[in-house]
Amino acid sequence: MPFDKTSILQDMTSQAGLIHFDNAGASQMPRCVLETQIDHLQLEAAIGGYQSEAQRADAIEAVYDSVASLINCHRDEVAIVENATVGWMTIPFKQGDRILTAEAEYASNYLAYLQIAREKGVIIDTIPSTPDGEVCVDSLREMIDDRVRLISITHVPTNGGLVNPVHEIGAVAHQHGIFYIVDACQSAGQIHLDVETIQCDVLTATARKYLRGPRGAGFLYVSRRVLQTMHPPMIDLFSAIWTDADHYELRPDARRFENWESNYAAKLGFGRAIDYALDIGIANIEAEVTRLAHKLRNRLCEIAGVSVRDIGKRRCGIVTFSVDGQDSYEFADRLIASNINVSVTSPSSTLLDATRRKLPNLVRSSVHYFNQDSEIETFVSAVERLSQPD
Numbered sequence: 324m325p326f327d328k329t330s331i332l333q334d335m336t337s338q339a340g341l342i343h344f345d346n347a348g349a350s351q352m353p354r355c356v357l358e359t360q361i362d363h364l365q366l367e368a369a370i371g372g373y374q375s376e377a378q379r380a381d382a383i384e385a386v387y388d389s390v391a392s393l394i395n396c397h398r399d400e401v402a403i404v405e406n407a408t409v410g411w412m413t414i415p416f417k418q419g420d421r422i423l424t425a426e427a428e429y430a431s432n433y434l435a436y437l438q439i440a441r442e443k444g445v446i447i448d449t450i451p452s453t454p455d456g457e458v459c460v461d462s463l464r465e466m467i468d469d470r471v472r473l474i475s476i477t478h479v480p481t482n483g484g485l486v487n488p489v490h491e492i493g494a495v496a497h498q499h500g501i502f503y504i505v506d507a508c509q510s511a512g513q514i515h516l517d518v519e520t521i522q523c524d525v526l527t528a529t530a531r532k533y534l535r536g537p538r539g540a541g542f543l544y545v546s547r548r549v550l551q552t553m554h555p556p557m558i559d560l561f562s563a564i565w566t567d568a569d570h571y572e573l574r575p576d577a578r579r580f581e582n583w584e585s586n587y588a589a590k591l592g593f594g595r596a597i598d599y600a601l602d603i604g605i606a607n608i609e610a611e612v613t614r615l616a617h618k619l620r621n622r623l624c625e626i627a628g629v630s631v632r633d634i635g636k637r638r639c640g641i642v643t644f645s646v647d648g649q650d651s652y653e654f655a656d657r658l659i660a661s662n663i664n665v666s667v668t669s670p671s672s673t674l675l676d677a678t679r680r681k682l683p684n685l686v687r688s689s690v691h692y693f694n695q696d697s698e699i700e701t702f703v704s705a706v707e708r709l710s711q712p713d
């Protein structure tokens with residue numbers, strides 16, 4: 324292993340005996356991320372919110388550099404927002420424009436497309452998947468016409484280990500000059516992201532998942548190529564300057580998507596979490612996450628009555644499964660009662676994919692690089708025990 328897991332484990336503050344396999348829901352923060360936030364909250368309490376913001380101005384600015392290093396962009400292309408969904412912004416659509424998206428698209432994104440469809444008369448078309456499960460790039464090419472205004476793809480869906488081919492999709496978008504958005508909420512922190520090679524115009528990510536940051540923080544990347552054409556859905560005196568009684572000017576940088584009020588403790592904690600991941604190395608993280616998830620899938624497949632539901636040629640740290648005759652919510656509750664954190668992904672969070680594959684509620688176990696082989700064995704034994712009829 325190219326990093327020292329012992330020191331990684333020493334950086335954890337989790338409850339003794341707890342197995343955290345819910346890193347796709349919200350992961351566990353390293354101690355330094357927790358301390359960064361507590362430290363700032365204490366400063367706010369001691370000297371005042373505005374005063375501590377001024378005192379920590381350099382560190383706050385450095386968060387934008389951290390995001391820029393993580394995804395290879397310029398700091399002025401980054402907005403720190405309260406979650407990734409808030410980053411969804413208006414593109415100037417017109418009636419009849421088409422949005423092309425993936426079958427395993429996340430509900431919040433699809434809901435935004437539905438809202439745009441209702442307001443602007445835009446058409447939503449789903450790109451078929453390959454037999455392996457990822458977005459079929461050949462089908463995408465065939466679907467391109469003059470009306471395609473946006474290609475919007477979830478890199479790693481919420482309901483399984485699938486990794487969509489965002490680079491190949493980006494090459495098609497670039498060739499045809501089509502606006503391209505990548506939802507990297509589930510991939511940021513477990514898969515290397517480079518917006519230059521992905522060739523996306525916008526990329527969104529959240530702090531709390533594989534980046535191991537705090538809740539209530541995320542970032543939005545908006546490329547310089549498109550920034551000036553994009554108007555935030557809501558503005559205030561931070562995102563724009565009130566120039567005269569009838570006019571305002573938007574900020575020139577991506578922070579036009581931010582608002583005046585912000586949780587600075589969370590922002591600083593987010594920056595620390597990104598630096599922590601970069602210190603370990605995203606390639607090292609990805610290798611370990613992939614190894615552990617592969618092992619977990621194989622071990623679960625050996626259990627009678629357990630069906631692993633992951634698809635895709637390339638798979639990441641999310642492992643979903645169902646158990647014959649068992650309700651996934653009850654099953655997850657029983658795992659949690661055994662000190663093993665998992666979550667449940669319901670059909671409504673990826674409705675098209677779930678309908679096509681006739682998926683029930685699924686137990687979602689998602690591993691991170693700090694998880695251990697011994698935890699997989701404990702987890703598998705628990706699933707074995709709980710899946711037996713009483």
Ligand SMILES: Cc1ncc(COP(=O)(O)O)c(C=O)c1O
Pocket residue numbers: 405406407408409429431477479480481506508509528529530541
């Ligand atoms: C694929 C995907 N996109 C977006 C989100 C939403 O992120 P946020 O809650 O930060 O808006 C999630 C959360 O589960 C997700 O799985």
